[in-house]
Amino acid sequence: MIALGLEGSANKIGIGIISHAPSKPPVILANLRHTYNSPPGEGFLPKDTALHHRAWVVRLIKQAIRQARITIPDIDCICYTKGPGMGAPLQSVALAARTCALLWDKPLVGVNHCVGHIEMGRSITGAENPVVLYVSGGNTQVIAYSANRYRIFGETLDIAIGNCIDRFARTLMIPNDPFPGYNVEQLAKKGRHFVELPYAVKGMDASFSGILAAADVLAKGLDESLPEEKRLRTEEGELVTREDLCFSLQETIYAMLVEITERAMAHVGSKQVLVVGGVGSNERLQQMMGMMARDRGGSVFATDERFCIDNGIMIAHAGLLEFQTGVATKLEDSTCTQRFRTDEVYVGWRE
Amino acid sequence: MAPETIEPTAPPLRAPSPPPTDRPLHTLPAPFTSSNLEVLTQGAEALVYKSVFLTPHTPCVVKYRPPKPYRHPVLDRRLTKARLLAEARVLVRCKRDGVDVPGVLGADWEGGWLVLEWVEGKTVRGVLDGWAERGAGEKEGILGLMERVGLAVGRLHEIGVCHGDLTTSNLMVRVPEKKAEVQEQNDELEGDIVLIDFGLASHSTQNLQDEDRAVDLYVLERAFAATHPKAEPLFKDVLSAYGESFKGARAVLKKLEDVRLRGRKRSMLG
Numbered sequence: 151m152i153a154l155g156l157e158g159s160a161n162k163i164g165i166g167i168i169s170h171a172p173s174k175p176p177v178i179l180a181n182l183r184h185t186y187n188s189p190p191g192e193g194f195l196p197k198d199t200a201l202h203h204r205a206w207v208v209r210l211i212k213q214a215i216r217q218a219r220i221t222i223p224d225i226d227c228i229c230y231t232k233g234p235g236m237g238a239p240l241q242s243v244a245l246a247a248r249t250c251a252l253l254w255d256k257p258l259v260g261v262n263h264c265v266g267h268i269e270m271g272r273s274i275t276g277a278e279n280p281v282v283l284y285v286s287g288g289n290t291q292v293i294a295y296s297a298n299r300y301r302i303f304g305e306t307l308d309i310a311i312g313n314c315i316d317r318f319a320r321t322l323m324i325p326n327d328p329f330p331g332y333n334v335e336q337l338a339k340k341g342r343h344f345v346e347l348p349y350a351v352k353g354m355d356a357s358f359s360g361i362l363a364a365a366d367v368l369a370k371g372l373d374e375s376l377p378e379e380k381r382l383r384t385e386e387g388e389l390v391t392r393e394d395l396c397f398s399l400q401e402t403i404y405a406m407l408v409e410i411t412e413r414a415m416a417h418v419g420s421k422q423v424l425v426v427g428g429v430g431s432n433e434r435l436q437q438m439m440g441m442m443a444r445d446r447g448g449s450v451f452a453t454d455e456r457f458c459i460d461n462g463i464m465i466a467h468a469g470l471l472e473f474q475t476g477v478a479t480k481l482e483d484s485t486c487t488q489r490f491r492t493d494e495v496y497v498g499w500r501e
Numbered sequence: 502m503a504p505e506t507i508e509p510t511a512p513p514l515r516a517p518s519p520p521p522t523d524r525p526l527h528t529l530p531a532p533f534t535s536s537n538l539e540v541l542t543q544g545a546e547a548l549v550y551k552s553v554f555l556t557p558h559t560p561c562v563v564k565y566r567p568p569k570p571y572r573h574p575v576l577d578r579r580l581t582k583a584r585l586l587a588e589a590r591v592l593v594r595c596k597r598d599g600v601d602v603p604g605v606l607g608a609d610w611e612g613g614w615l616v617l618e619w620v621e622g623k624t625v626r627g628v629l630d631g632w633a634e635r636g637a638g639e640k641e642g643i644l645g646l647m648e649r650v651g652l653a654v655g656r657l658h659e660i661g662v663c664h665g666d667l668t669t670s671n672l673m674v675r676v677p678e679k680k681a682e683v684q685e686q687n688d689e690l691e692g693d694i695v696l697i698d699f700g701l702a703s704h705s706t707q708n709l710q711d712e713d714r715a716v717d718l719y720v721l722e723r724a725f726a727a728t729h730p731k732a733e734p735l736f737k738d739v740l741s742a743y744g745e746s747f748k749g750a751r752a753v754l755k756k757l758e759d760v761r762l763r764g765r766k767r768s769m770l771g
C-alpha cells in the first residue's frame with residue numbers, strides 16, 4: 151500500500167510518499183521539505199507561514215509523485231497532520247489534503263503529529279519498545295507505550311525546549327538558517343567556560359523559562375560596548391563569550407532532558423531510548439543520552455536531520471499504519487486542531 | 502501502475518549497534534570499596550545497594566549517587582551535593598514528625614553516599630503490577646492500600662514537606678513484621694506505606710504552597726495513569742483519603758483541578 155503524507159504544523163512543509171508491504175520494512179519513495187525562515191532575531195508568524203505552505207504545496211506534491219515514480223491511482227490514502235500545531239499553517243495543508251482526496255477520490259487519514267514522530271523513529275531505528283523523548287520547537291515530552299496508548303510520563307512545565315533554544319538564539323542574534331538550534335550547537339562546540347544557569351527538574355518534568363530568563367540576562371553582559379568592568383566574566387576573570395553561553399545553555403538543558411528520560415526509564419524498567427523531534431538531531435544531546443543509556447546497560451536510538459525534523463514521511467507512515475487497521479477520517483471530520491494530546495490517539499496497530 | 506521495483510529515494514538508516522553492556526559498575530568510594538555489596542536497583546540518580554549496619558543482622562541501604570559522565574563536572578557536583586543534602590535533611594525532619602520514612606544512618610556528600618534504614622517490602626509500583634497480573638481483583642485489599650497511600654501523602658504535606666518526585670516507585674509497602682516469614686502473595690496489599698527518595702524534596706514551615714502540594718498529587722496521578730492502566734481508576738480513592746487527612750487537604754484538591762487543566766493545555770500545544 152502507498153500513502154501520501156502532508157505535514158505543515160509549523161514553519162516547514164513536508165510531502166512524503168511511503169510504501170508498506172506485508173512483513174517488509176517500509177520503503178520511502180519520496181521525502182521533500184521546504185522551510186519558511188524568518189530573518190535573524192525574529193520568529194515566524196502563522197499568517198506568513200500559511201502563505202508559504204500554500205505557495206509550495208502543489209509544487210512539492212507534483213515533484214514527490216514524479217520522484218517516487220508512481221501515478222495517482224497507485225496511492226491508497228492521503229494522510230495529513232491533524233494537529234497539534236499552529237492553526238493557520240495546519241489548515242492550509244489540510245485544505246490541500248482534502249482537495250487531493252476529492253480530486254482523486256482517495257480516503258483521508260488525519261494524523262497526530264507527535265505519533266508521527268514516534269512511529270517514524272521506531273520504524274527507522276528498529277527500537278521496539280523504547281522510552282521516547284520527543285523534543286521539538288513545540289513539544290517536550292517523555293513518553294512510553296502501554297495498553298494501546300502513548301502515555302506521557304513527563305513534560306515541560308512551561309515552554310518547549312526548542313522554543314527555549316530558538317528564543318535564546320534570537321537574543322544573541324544567531325541566524326535561523328538552517329535551524330537556530332543547529333547554529334547554537336556549532337557555536338557551543340567552541341565554548342570553553344561553563345557558566346552556571348538554573349537547573350529545574352521536578353521528577354519527570356522540567357521547566358525552561360527560568361533558564362531562558364537567566365541566559366537572557368547573562369547575554370546582556372556580552373555586549374562589547376560595555377565598560378570593561380561591567381562585562382561578564384568567569385570566576386577566573388576571563389571574559390565570557392557567546393560560544394561559552396551556547397555551551398553552558400546546551401550542557402544545562404540537555405542534562406535536564408537526559409535526567410528526566412533516565413527517571414522514566416528507571417520507572418518503567420526500560421533500557422532503550424528513542425529521541426525524536428528536531429532537537430533530537432543535536433549531536434551533543436545524542437552523545438549525552440548515549441552515555442546515560444550505556445551506564446544502564448542499554449542503548450539510544452536517534453535518527454538524523456532528514457527524519458528528526460518535521461517531515462511528510464512520518465505523517466504518511468503513521469497514517470498508513472492506522473489506515474491498515476481499517477480507520478480513515480471522514481471528509482466532514484477532516485478538521486485540524488491546535489491542541490491534540492499524544493495519549494488521545496488509540497494505537498490500534500500495536501500489541 | 503506501480504513500478505516493478507521500488508527504489509527508495511533515501512538510503513535506509515541503520516540503528517546504531519547497541520554498545521557493550523558489560524559496563525564497569527561504578528566503584529563505591531571509601532569506606533565501602535572493599536565491602537561486599539549487593540546492587541538492588543539503579544534508579545535515575547543513584548545506585549542502591551543492600552548492606553548491613555553495625556551488626557550482621559541489621560540490613561541497611563547504601564544510596565550512592567555516582568558522578569554522571571554525561572553531565573558537566575561542575576554541574577554534576579552541584580546537583581549531587583544539593584540533592585544528597587536535601588534528602589538527608591528532609592528524611593530527618595520526617596522521622597522527627599512521625600512520617601514513616603527510612604532513617605538516615607550516615608551520609609557523606611563529598612563521597613556522594615547515604616546510608617539508610619532498610620525497608621522490607623516492595624514498591625507500590627511492584628505491588629500494583631502483581632495485583633494487575635493476578636487479575637486486578639481483591640477489591641478490599643486494594644482499596645485499603647489506596648487509602649493508606651492517600652493518608653501517607655497527606656501526613657507528609659501536613660508537616661510542610663513536598664516530595665518533588667512522587668511516583669509509585671518512590672512509595673514502598675512494608676511487609677507487616679509478624680507476617681514476614683509466612684508471606685503469601687495476596688498479603689502483598691497489606692502493610693504500612695513508607696515514603697522514599699527525597700532528593701528533589703523541599704521543606705518549609707510557612708509557605709508550602711497548595712500549588713506545590715497539588716503538583717505532587719498531579720505527578721502521582723500521572724504515574725498511576727501512565728504505568729498502571731488498570732490502577733488508573735483507583736487514584737480517586739487515593740485522593741478521597743487524602744482529602745480527609747489534614748486540615749488544608751480540601752484546598753489542595755481544589756488546586757489540583759487547576760494544575761490538571763494547565764497540564765492538559767500544555768501537552769496539547771503544538
Ligand SMILES: Nc1ncnc2c1ncn2[C@@H]1O[C@H](COP(=O)(O)OP(=O)(O)OP(=O)(O)O)[C@@H](O)[C@H]1O
Binds near residue numbers: 234312315432771
Ligand atoms: N542540531 C540541532 N540542535 C538543537 N536543536 C535543533 C537542531 N536542529 C534543529 N533544532 C531545533 O528543532 C526545532 C524544530 O524541530 P521540529 O521541526 O521537529 O519542530 P517544530 O515543527 O518546531 O515543532 P513540533 O514538532 O512540535 O510541531 C527548532 O527549535 C530547532 O531550533
Ligand SMILES: Nc1ncnc2c1ncn2[C@@H]1O[C@H](COP(=O)(O)OP(=O)(O)OP(=O)(O)O)[C@@H](O)[C@H]1O
Binds near residue numbers: 543546549564603
Ligand atoms: N530504604 C530502602 N529500603 C529498601 N529498598 C529501598 C530503600 N530505598 C530505596 N530502595 C529501593 O531502591 C529503589 C531506588 O531508590 P531511590 O528511589 O531512592 O533511588 P533514585 O535513584 O533516587 O530513584 P529515582 O529514579 O526515582 O530518582 C527504590 O525504588 C526501592 O526499590
Ligand SMILES: [Mg+2]
Binds near residue numbers: 267286287428459460
Ligand atoms: Mg516536529
Ligand SMILES: [Mg+2]
Binds near residue numbers: 670698
Ligand atoms: Mg526513586
